[in-house]
Amino acid sequence: MNPFSFRRLLMQEDLNFLLTNRVPRRALTLFMGWYSRLRSPMLTRVSIAVWRCFTDLDLSEARQQHFNSLHECFTRELKPGARRIDPDPQVLCSPCDAIVGACGPVQAGQVFQAKGFPYSTAELFGPSQDASAFEGGSFITLRLTSAMYHRFHAPTDARIEHVSYLSGDTWNVNPIALQRIERLFCRNERAVIRLRTRQGGHPLALVPVAAILVASIRLHWLNVLLHLRHRGPHEWPCQEAVSKGQELGWFEHGSTIIVFAPPGFTLAAAIQTGTTIRMGQALMHLPSHA
Structure with missing residues (x-):
């Protein structure tokens, strides 16, 4: 079976859901974390070749072209200038390369992971965080x-x-799972990063959500790796100034970031469900009076 036919087989919804969710998710995720750090150039080349049977992996923009482990490939840096950061101070740019999922208003403390599948912002943010600042605002799932x-x-x-x-x-977060598992983002491992814009002092939130085979989120300014074995702390008050486009961290495979903005922010014209965007591209526009 050629790689294209194999991918088409895996896209069948029932089979995809079975293979990526009805499995020992935690055990597979912990195994993948161990396996990805094995330092062997030959094993890494073979693993990347297998990986390419499942995805359209393109490493042409990577700063590094030879990897000693899958972890190095998963968390690769890009060549300088590979991404353009929108310079307009009124533009909130995308924090990552992504496919746009659900997006729209935050209403009555709810947003949608897929059509007919709402979830609560209060549950997503957790008991220590107040999500009311985003009521009537906007969200985008990346x-x-x-x-x-x-x-x-x-x-x-x-x-x-x-x-x-x-x-x-560590449920899978692909569209097939999002249409079957209620409140999926609220069930998965995640971090809630609260920010305040330098221009206008507007509250923002980034919610990186881990998934099967990922479940590791690196946050540079805290010098911490959050993962399934993390036992604490779970709360970090901080006052860290960051510049537009500055690298904040990474996922160790692929997952989701949900962006929340308060009332007054508007979605950029190109942002629609299913659109593929790149880090630095316009995501939202700040209020015009900012």
């Missing part, structure tokens, strides 16, 4: 596939004020 660039960046000049870590499950 899904990173396994083949994409996995680092994420500051969407604007801002100050990071708080991080909450919520341990959880």
